[in-house]
Amino acid sequence: MATAGKVIKCKAAVSWEPNKPLVIEEIEVAPPQVNEVRIKIVAAAVCRSDLYQLLEAMPKDDFPTILGHEAAGIVESVGPGVTEFQPGDKVIPVFLSQCRECRFCKSPKTNQCEKSWFNVQHDGSESRFTCKGKKLLPFIGTSTFSEYTVVNQIAVAKIDPAAPLDKVCLLGCGICTGYGAAVNTAKVEPGSTCAVFGLGAVGLAAVMGCKAAGAKKIIAVDINPEKFEKAKVFGATDFVNPKDHDKPISQVLAEMTNGGVDYSLECTGNVGVMRSALESCIQAWGVSVIVGWTELHDVATRPVQLVKGRTWKGSHFGGFKSKDGVSEMVKAYLDKKVKVDEFITHNMTLDQINDAIELMKHSKW
Incomplete structure (x- = not known):
């Protein structure tokens, strides 16, 4: 040029x-x-x-x-x-x-x-x-x-x-990050139950990833009820607003899913939500993925939450090898x-x- x-x-x-x-x-x-x-x-x-x-x-x-x-x-x-x-x-x-x-x-x-x-x-x-x-x-x-x-x-x-x-x-960034967190990092399985915390672009992409992986129940968790209709477009089956309950959200989800979800994805960058997402998983084999980014605060939970069998892991850019993954996702879009x-x-x-x-x-x- x-x-x-x-x-x-x-x-x-x-x-x-x-x-x-x-x-x-x-x-x-x-x-x-x-x-x-x-x-x-x-x-x-x-x-x-x-x-x-x-x-x-x-x-x-x-x-x-x-x-x-x-x-x-x-x-x-x-x-x-x-x-x-x-x-x-x-x-x-x-x-x-x-x-x-x-x-x-x-x-x-x-x-x-x-x-x-x-x-x-x-x-x-x-x-x-x-x-x-x-x-x-x-x-x-x-x-x-x-x-x-x-x-x-x-x-x-x-x-x-x-x-x-x-x-x-x-x-x-956003779509690959959320979608890949479900597909590549959590490795959501067909027929499973999932919860996605936070319905910004990353969270909606995580919902889409859960659906693509074959999850049968995808619970969208957000304090803004206006986001549920959009979450439905991407595959959410249920919506929970923590403000509607006087008990911990982990307890609400446990009651909805006979003990907890198989997979949870935290897409807010809030350390309190990260803990709630982990504790919303079923204790024996639940997998919770931290997707939201923050360097400002520590995250914590009681050791027993992990000792009983949960896995807590993080996902950066949805686990995609960046140059290869972006090209593949563009093709998937087309x-x-x-x-x-x-x-x-x-x-x-x-x-x-x-x-x-x-x-x-x-x-x-």
């Missing part, structure tokens, strides 16, 4: 400091360096994890930055050493890399990668973003709230050219095996990103 090798000026939503609205700025995006890909972002989604970093968890030293990690776009240019991609390819950036070379990538037991953004020290020198003469720090290697971004090739998934980018952008369109409630411009954040804060989408 004509822009290859040149600095690109474009719009981005810049987070100058924590707990403040994003600011639409003109930024400069430098050409990709060794093993990097510069991507024209066509569509991006706002994930609860972006809000978590902006409002709760990210250190001040990580600002200013460009948030965003759930997006899809088109390769504009590639840096030296890149052979897997070429300009014009449709791609999805992934926050969890897959180098295919480390011991984790070579193991079928995990989807982690030793070269992932989370495992490598960063000093800001790898930033390709500048605004008003100041470097903007990249966010978990993706920074998709920008019209252009630069990503290491080990964190980019090539997808089917037929994929609609304004839909499949959601497969960059083959009408997974739902994506049904997750979309609003279509907004980059200029409206703060409105989108407010909608998410108040569970309006």
